[in-house]
Amino acid sequence: MKYFVATILSKGKKEQVGILAEDRKKANDLAKLKHSGIIIKIVEEAEPLESQFKRFKTNFFGNMRKRKIRPDALIASIRQLAVMTNAGISIYDSLCEIAKSTTDQNLKLVFGKLSEDINSGHSLSKSMENFRFELGNLTIAMVQLGEKTGNLDDSLYSLADMLEEIRANVVKFKKAMAYPRNVMVAMAVAFTVLISYVVPNFKNMFEKLNAELPLPTKILLKLEHLFNNYGLYVLVLLFISFSIFKYLINNSKNIRYGWHEVLLKTYLIKNIIMFATLSRFTLVFSELIRAGIPIAEALDTAISMIDNLPLKAKLSSVRVAVEKGSSLHEGLKDTKLFENMIIQMVSAGEDSGTLDTMVSKVAQYYKMRFDAIIDGLSEAIEPIMLLILASMVILLALGIFLPMWDMGNAVQGRK
Incomplete structure (x- = not known):
């Protein structure tokens, strides 16, 4: 991210106003979105140390405080927005009504801000860019x-269906993990109790032996x-380490990329991330x-909601290949993420003009693979x-x- 200074006449x-953005164009868009007035010029400068420290403090504590909107509340609000939009109610009035009626405080705050941006003349998607963490890339x-097709209500209905499907997968994953998680927690508690209360009783006896243990x-x-002596310090150190690691993951693209690569090489996790x-x-x-x-635009939009950076980079190469004139199936083949069967299905869809149908079948296939992994999750974790x-x-x-056997042997030897 680069630091720009925008001079605004208001x-x-x-x-x-200082703005962090990837380039001058995005800095200009952010200035228009967040500040009313005429933008005179935007100049790239070195970010002041005071601003860097303030941003670090804001991001560090903000990452610990901010929370996503509850999935159930988000799905319900999207469906409500779709119904109201279909009925001809303005986006502004719909957002205000949803913000007023919801009990989810995060949703109330986000939709309230969105309605203010809409009232200022910004589009819904541009306004949502400020709440990417809360709403998610897919939304x-x-x-x-x-907005591109002019059928916002249909897109919102489809969005609600997809969010429900993703929510169902998350619920299924949590149910599959419930038994292993409970067993691991019970094991950790039992081990802690034994180490803290049982082992000390043997410690005194072992010390009296004055023998090599x-x-x-x-x-x-x-x-x-x-x-028993440093337990509290260890917990504090773990908490601080986790907080710093989370901050680095959220604010450093290189570290996040490396972490995502590690996850893609981790047993079981790699398959869950890949097929999801x-x-x-x-x-x-x-x-x-x-x-x-158009395919290039569709790829761009679909890729933008991918969270895993290595997979996102590979799929981004498909868009580049398509823009250069290659067919879609050739671009997908070059990523080496898709099986030969999938490549043949996409090729057949391109040749017959039924690409949307074929890609839909591919989506069903990957959903089936993902469901199979989740269903077998407990069995896969059992060996670990x-x-x-x-x-x-x-x-x-x-x-x-x-040591007790050694004591017994020593006593018998004396006899």
């Missing part, structure tokens, strides 16, 4: 589609010492193609759980009983 007075992409026992005693992303990408892309949006549980049991058993 109410007969000149004022200078903004579908609103942009509705086995490695498992040394590990247990070290953990006991760490838990491809399912959502093909779902949105098929909706855009069916609405008559068993390994962790076995390691804990072995450590506790060997750490406590090996």
Whole structure:
């Protein structure tokens, strides 16, 4: 992000405003969106240290405070907005009514701000850009589609359906993770109790032996010492480390890219991210193609709502290839993300003029693959759980009983 200073003439007075943007054009758009008045000039400058510190503080604490709108509330509000728009009610009045009637405070705040921007003459999609975190990329992409096609109500209905499908997948994922999560929490609590209260009782006995203790026992005693003497400090350190890591992920594209690459190489997680992303990408892309949006624009909009940066970079190459004159199936093939069967289906759709239908079938295929992964999630996690549980049991058993066996052998030897 670059730092620009915009000189704005407002109410007969000149004022200078600092703006962070990727380039001068986007800085100009942000200045128009956030400030009323005539923009005289926009100049790129070095960001002042005071501004950098203020931005760091705002982002650091803002990232911990800000929350997304509850999915159920967002889906209900999108459906309500679709119904009111279809009935001929203005966007401004619809947003005001939804903001007034909702019980979700985040939704009330966001829709209230959106109505103010609409009343100032901005488009709905442009206004939503300020709330990308709260609303999500998919919401903004579908609103942009509705504005391009002139069928905002249809796009909002489709958006609500897609959000419900995504919500159902999230609920399914949480249900699949409930059992492993509960088992892991129970194991962690049991291990903490044993380390904190049971091991200290053996510690005194082991110290009286004045003998060389086995490695498992040394590990247990070290953990006991760490838990009982520095437990609070460890928790504080973990919290601070997590907060800093979260800040870096949210504010550094390079670090976020590297983290996403790690996730794509992690057991089980990589498949969940891969098929969830491809399912959502093909779902949105098929909706855009069916609405008559050109392929390059449809790709641009569908890619914009992808969160994983390495996958986003690969799929962005498809748009570049299409703009250069390559066919869609060739661009998809070059990414090496899609199976040969998918490439053949897209090629057949291009040749027969039924690309929207074929891409829709591809979206159904990836949804099926994603559902299959979620359904088998518990079974896939069980080996990891068993390994962790076995390691804990072995450590506790060997750490406590090996010295006791040595004591028994020593007593028998004396006899």
